[in-house]
Amino acid sequence: MIEQEIIEKLKVLGLKEYEARVYAALVILGPSKASEIAKESEVPRPKVYEVLKELHKKGFVDISEGSPTYFKATDPEKVVASLRDMYIKSAEDVIIKLKSYQKEQRQEWFPIWYLQGEWNIKSNIEGLAERAEEEFISALVDWKLGFKFKKAFEIAKRKGLNTKIILPKPKRNKRYIDTLSQLGEVFPVSLEKALEDDQGNFELLAKALFTGDTSYSVEGIFIRDGRESIMVYQEGEILKGLIVRLPFIPTFQRMIILHLIDKSRQ
Structure with missing residues (x-):
């Protein structure tokens, strides 16, 4: 049985569905006849020869002519290395080509951008730390974000920024706080209690934000x-x-976080 995860990963590296199935089947079976490959890969028999021929052209399958003809998968380590190299080269070629299409950037100022996709959000937060000149502060309602976006704090530390991290006071996991404390000044606070007790000027703003x-x-x-x-x-x-x-919006957000930090010290 071929795991679908393997098929999907081979497809990401550049193989077509049937090519991925046939190659994986050959790795499992060892030297085999087309009929055996068709059965194991679940690729229609009429298509198997065409797929094997294409894989042979790429150097991923060896052929032993005879009656019957046998087929053998090339070493997976070499095949995957070849696919990886082609994938990287294609990515680099696309970057160069796309950049050559870029026109001179328009100078309009866009004050707000919406992001989606964890990798995209992570990349932008790391860029935020890279652009910081003096200070990088954060408030984490979900404490797991501290590890998820750890690289941003590492960038801030490398740059010697004034880094403050406010996070929910955990019921356990002192190791987590100790880890973040190496990257910035950490202020554990019970956010719910702080918002309940807050009667200061920032009460409405803090509650609206969090x-x-x-x-x-x-x-x-x-x-x-x-x-x-x-x-x-x-x-x-x-x-x-x-x-x-x-x-003015980041300024207000900063003031609210610093206010909560002050409350955590009380």
């Missing part, structure tokens, strides 16, 4: 120099991000 209905909830906020912020939030089951470059 509480919401069931379809929308803030998971974390990252701010650089009080000038630019990325808010990570959950909408349904989808993690999204919001880049804000309107100066």
Whole structure:
């Protein structure tokens, strides 16, 4: 039985569905006849010869002519290395080509961008830390974001930024706090209690920022120099991000976080 995960990964590396199935079947079977390959791979018999011929042209299958003809998979390590190299070269060629199409960037200023996709959000938060000049502060409602976006804090530490991290006071997992403490100044706080007890000027702003209905909830906020912020939030089951470059909004977000830090010290 060929695992579908293997087929999908071979497809990502550049093989077509039938090519991935036939090659994986040959690895499992060893030297085999076309009829055996068709049965194991579940590729229609009339298509198997065509697929084997294509794999042979690529150097992924060896052929022993005879009656019957036998086929053998080339060493998987060499095949995957070849696919990986072709994949990387294609990616590099596409980058070069796409950049050659780029026109001179327009100079319009866009103050707000919406993000989706964890890798995209992560990349933008790391870029936020790279652009920071003095300060990188964050409030993590979901403590797991600290590990998920750990590289951003590592960048901030490398740059010697004033890094502050406010996070929910955990019931356990001291190791987690100790790990983040190596990357910045950590302030564990009970957010619910802080919002309940808060009677100061920031009460309404803090509650509006960190509480919401069931379809929308803030998971974390990252701010650089009080000038630019990325808010990570959950909408349904989808993690999204919001880049804000309107100066007064990151300024207010920063003030709220510093206010909560002050409360954590009391």
